[in-house]
Amino acid sequence: MATKPGTTMNTIDRFLSSELAGEIEFLTARTRSLGSARANKLLEPLDLKVRSYSVLSLACSGLAPTQRELAEFLSLDPSQIVPLVDQLEGRGLVERTADPNDRRSKVITGTTSGEQLYTKARKATAEGEAVAMTNLSKAEQETLRDLLSRIAFRD
Amino acid sequence: MATKPGTTMNTIDRFLSSELAGEIEFLTARTRSLGSARANKLLEPLDLKVRSYSVLSLACSGLAPTQRELAEFLSLDPSQIVPLVDQLEGRGLVERTADPNDRRSKVITGTTSGEQLYTKARKATAEGEAVAMTNLSKAEQETLRDLLSRIAFRD
DNA sequence: CTTAATCGTTGACTTTATCAAGAGTTTAAG
DNA sequence: CTTAAACTCTTGATAAAGTCAACGATTAAG
Numbered sequence: 001m002a003t004k005p006g007t008t009m010n011t012i013d014r015f016l017s018s019e020l021a022g023e024i025e026f027l028t029a030r031t032r033s034l035g036s037a038r039a040n041k042l043l044e045p046l047d048l049k050v051r052s053y054s055v056l057s058l059a060c061s062g063l064a065p066t067q068r069e070l071a072e073f074l075s076l077d078p079s080q081i082v083p084l085v086d087q088l089e090g091r092g093l094v095e096r097t098a099d100p101n102d103r104r105s106k107v108i109t110g111t112t113s114g115e116q117l118y119t120k121a122r123k124a125t126a127e128g129e130a131v132a133m134t135n136l137s138k139a140e141q142e143t144l145r146d147l148l149s150r151i152a153f154r155d
Numbered sequence: 156m157a158t159k160p161g162t163t164m165n166t167i168d169r170f171l172s173s174e175l176a177g178e179i180e181f182l183t184a185r186t187r188s189l190g191s192a193r194a195n196k197l198l199e200p201l202d203l204k205v206r207s208y209s210v211l212s213l214a215c216s217g218l219a220p221t222q223r224e225l226a227e228f229l230s231l232d233p234s235q236i237v238p239l240v241d242q243l244e245g246r247g248l249v250e251r252t253a254d255p256n257d258r259r260s261k262v263i264t265g266t267t268s269g270e271q272l273y274t275k276a277r278k279a280t281a282e283g284e285a286v287a288m289t290n291l292s293k294a295e296q297e298t299l300r301d302l303l304s305r306i307a308f309r310d
Numbered sequence: 311c312t313t314a315a316t317c318g319t320t321g322a323c324t325t326t327a328t329c330a331a332g333a334g335t336t337t338a339a340g
Numbered sequence: 341c342t343t344a345a346a347c348t349c350t351t352g353a354t355a356a357a358g359t360c361a362a363c364g365a366t367t368a369a370g
Contacts, residue, residue, distance in 0.1 A: 011224045011227045011228060012228065014220075014224065015213065015218060015228050016304075016308065017218075018212070019212060020213055021308075023284060024287065024288070024300060024303065025191065025194055025205065025280060027303040027307050028190060028303060029187050029190075029205070030229075030230055030307040030308075031187075031303055031306050031307045032180070032187045033230040034306075035180050035184075035306075050180065050184070054175060054181065057175040058170065058175055061173040061174065061175070063170055065169075065170065069169065069170070072166045072167070073170050074185075075185055075188040075189065122174070125180060132179065132180075132306055132309075134309065135306065135309045136302060136305060136306070140302055141179075143298065144179065144299070144302045144303070144306075145179060147291060147295055147299045147302075148179065148183060148186055148299070149176065149182055150290045150291060151189075151287055151288065151299075153167055154289065154290045155290075
C-alpha cells in the first residue's frame with residue numbers, strides 16, 4: 001500500500017507519513033526555509049534580507065546591542081556581524097558608537113532613516129508571517145509563538 | 156528602564172523584549188540553528204550530518220523517493236541532492252536504481268547497512284529532540300509538532 | 311516524427327559558515 | 341603599578357551551502 005496505482009499523488013503528500021516528517025528538527029528546518037525565502041522576497045524592494053533586517057530590527061529596538069550581543073542573539077559568528085553592520089552603516093541606516101563603559105565594544109543604533117526603513121520592513125515581515133500562518137487560528141499562532149520561544153530561549 | 160544598573164543581565168534576556176524575539180520567522184530560525192548544531196554533534200560519530208541523515212531517512216522509509224522528490228521535500232535544489240546521494244552511495248548505505256516507469260528518474264533506497272545505520276542515527280536525533288523539548292510537556296510537544304507541520308506543509 | 315518538457319548531472323558563481331590570528335581594551339593577579 | 345589573561349572587533353583563509361544555467365538521456369504532446 002505504498003503507492004495507490006492510478007492515483008496522482010503530489011510529492012509532499014507522498015512523504016507526509018515518513019518518520020522524518022514527524023521530527024521537530026525537520027519541521028523547523030522546512031518552516032524556516034520556506035519562511036525566509038518568502039521574507040526575502042518581501043524585503044527585496046527595501047534592499048534588505050532577513051539577516052540585515054534582523055540586525056536593523058535590534059539596532060532600532062532601543063536596547064543598544066553590541067556586535068557581540070547581535071552575534072549571540074542571532075546565532076551568528078561575530079565575524080559575520082561585521083559585513084552586515086558595514087553594509088547598513090554604509091547606507092546610513094545604523095551607527096557604530098564606542099561603548100563608553102567598555103571601549104572594546106561597539107554599540108549599534110539605528111539612525112532616523114534606519115528607523116523609517118525598519119518601519120516599512122516590519123510591515124513586510126508581518127505580512128510574510130500572516131501568509132505563513134493562514135492555516136492557524138489566532139490562538140494557535142500565539143501558542144506556537146510561546147512554544148517556539150521556550151525552545152529557542154530555553155535556559 | 157532599558158537597563159537596570161547594578162544588575163547583571165545575560166544577552167538573551169536583554170533582548171527577549173525586542174520586537175524581533177516575537178516574530179515566528181526569527182524564532183524558527185533560531186530554533187533550527189540551535190537544533191541542527193546539536194543534531195550534527197550527535198550524528199558526528201556516525202559520520203552523518205542533518206542533511207545526509209534526512210536523505211538516508213527518506214531512502215529507508217520504504218517510500219522509494221526519486222532525487223527530485225528528495226529535493227522538493229527537503230527544500231533543496233536538485234543539484235544539491237547529487238553529492239549527498241553520491242556520498243551515501245559510496246559508503247554503501249543507499250542505492251540508485253532507475254525507475255522502471257520513468258527511466259529518467261532514479262529511485263533512492265536504503266541498503267541493509269543503510270538501514271542499520273539509520274536505526275542508530277534515528278536514536279541520536281530523537282535524543283537531540285528530547286533535549287530541545289525538555290521545557291515542554293508531552294502534550295505541548297505534540298501541539299508544536301501539529302502546528303509546525305501545518306505551516307511546513309500548508310496547501 | 312518533431313517539438314517541448316522532465317530528470318539527473320555538471321560547472322560556474324555567490325552567499326553563508328567556521329576558524330585562527332591580530333590590534334586595542336579591560337580585568338585580575340601578583 | 342605591572343604583567344598576564346581575557347574580551348571585542350576585525351581581517352583573512354577555507355569549507356560548506358545556495359543559486360542558476362546548460363547538457364545528455366528520456367518521456368510526453370502534437
